[in-house]
Amino acid sequence: MTEIVIDHIVKRFGAFTAVDDIAMRFADGEVACLLGPSGCGKTTLMRIIAGLEAPTSGRILFGGRDVTDLPPRKRNVGMVFQYPVMYPTLSVAENIALPLRYDRAVSSVERDRRVDEVLDVLDIRGLAGAFIEELDAGNRQKVAVGRAVARQSEIVLFDEPTTNVEVKAKLALIRAFKAVTQRLRQTIVYVTHDQTEAMTLADRIALMKSGKIMQYDRPQQLYNQPTTEFGGWFLGNPGMNFVPASAEQGRITSVILAEPLAAPAGLPQGAGLTIGIRPELVRMTGAAGPQTVEALLVDQAIGIAGRYLTKARIGDVLVKVNTEGIPPAGVGQKVHLSVPREDLMIFADGSRVGI
Ligand SMILES: Nc1ncnc2c1ncn2[C@@H]1O[C@H](COP(=O)(O)OP(=O)(O)OP(=O)(O)O)[C@@H](O)[C@H]1O
Ligand SMILES: [Mg+2]
Incomplete structure (x- = not known):
């Protein structure tokens, strides 16, 4: 022992x-x-x-x-x-x-x-x-x-x-x-x-x-x-995306969200939250769907072992995407991103808060 x-x-x-x-x-x-x-x-x-x-x-x-x-x-x-x-x-x-x-x-x-x-x-x-x-x-x-x-x-x-x-x-x-x-x-x-x-x-x-x-x-x-x-951030290649978010009246909003999320009880109100999402869990499509937000593809896709790494921009927020399929558009063209609710994490002051 x-x-x-x-x-x-x-x-x-x-x-x-x-x-x-x-x-x-x-x-x-x-x-x-x-x-x-x-x-x-x-x-x-x-x-x-x-x-x-x-x-x-x-x-x-x-x-x-x-x-x-x-x-x-x-x-x-x-x-x-x-x-x-x-x-x-x-x-x-x-x-x-x-x-x-x-x-x-x-x-x-x-x-x-x-x-x-x-x-x-x-x-x-x-x-x-x-x-x-x-x-x-x-x-x-x-x-x-x-x-x-x-x-x-x-x-x-x-x-x-x-x-x-x-x-x-x-x-x-x-x-x-x-x-x-x-x-x-x-x-x-x-x-x-x-x-x-x-x-x-x-x-x-x-x-x-x-x-x-x-x-x-x-x-x-x-x-x-x-x-x-x-x-x-440290684990993953590349690491998790962090997108600014804010909570107001029980709802979390962020440019990565098509609709506000219900905020967990006790979450501090106001700006200063972060939504974390792994690049491989971001979904990217050519056509808009019910939960998608519009983004611009800003990086040449790099293929590694059957997956593609690229970046898309929503306003001034960059989102790394690691996708199985070839990206639906080239640099400078419009794509649509969505992030499944269950794959999101919410952080306040660098620490995870329950969702
Ligand atoms: N004998 C020493 N005197 C002064 N500072 C030291 C001494 N040994 C380590 N440090 C400092 O303590 C910190 C931790 O060093 P340590 O070697 O434990 O890091 P590490 O995690 O092993 O890094 P690495 O991955 O580079 O090996 C560093 O900032 C280092 O400069
Ligand atoms: Mg060492």
Whole structure:
């Protein structure tokens, strides 16, 4: 049972707050991804979990045990960072086995068994005898992953391990990573700023911004039900559209709406609301329909994998559209947009309000 509890962790560097009172738990045996833009504090939080950095205040607990004051080597945590330290003159198998050699509780038979298992799951058995310097970046990172997980420490931390790996090798690495985590069920915290990676790997994603956790949820939930504008914007490619709206006498109006919406109870009146809609949920047609609003197509459509990305303008509001069919008009021509009521979100001051 190795749940990680982050108990009101604060980290300041001088006057700057890098981690701003984070309180959360990473569940035992789950893969949690810390996802967020550069500089939001991901690495700092990881270093605090690993014991490489002391928090300004707050505690870290592993399986109920307070480890805040323990040095890294006493925390029994495996780690893989962007540039792993490896021994170029040792073979792949020897690199994976190395940490196990220092562990007296692991017999040589058990050591060989674990190395074998990891080589299989990571699909690098054919490279067992190769030297590290002969490997490309992707396979090198596989070895680093293998070495971290073969120790079978209950917690393994990864900080952007795929950053220096080219796209195709990245997929193989992620696939191997997924296989190894499903097999070994260690508690894993994986830092990335790549949403696709997080969506693929994570049981849960902790979305981070400016030292705070904005939302901690299952990937689909995070994508479909962002609780903040930031979440809607950060996830998705491109991210959510935000269109100004206002509430008056129980009705919400906006240029994206053909008819006013009934405002949820307790919604602040006046301007300053935002309607959020994912580009792939905006419907675009050539002809006007019952719920459509008129727009001008302002961008050349770009086809990607059977879908088209384009932009339309309603007054001075730009709406990104990601459509399955070819757009019904060219740049500068009229189109008609509609947004299904159930696909809309309403935000006030950046936070979602119920609809
Ligand atoms: N030792 C330090 N001294 C001063 N400021 C620091 C220190 N370490 C980190 N910071 C600052 O804290 C903030 C968070 O840094 P951190 O490395 O945790 O971000 P990150 O989310 O990992 O970013 P990236 O995606 O670029 O790796 C940044 O503004 C960084 O400049
Ligand atoms: Mg970082």
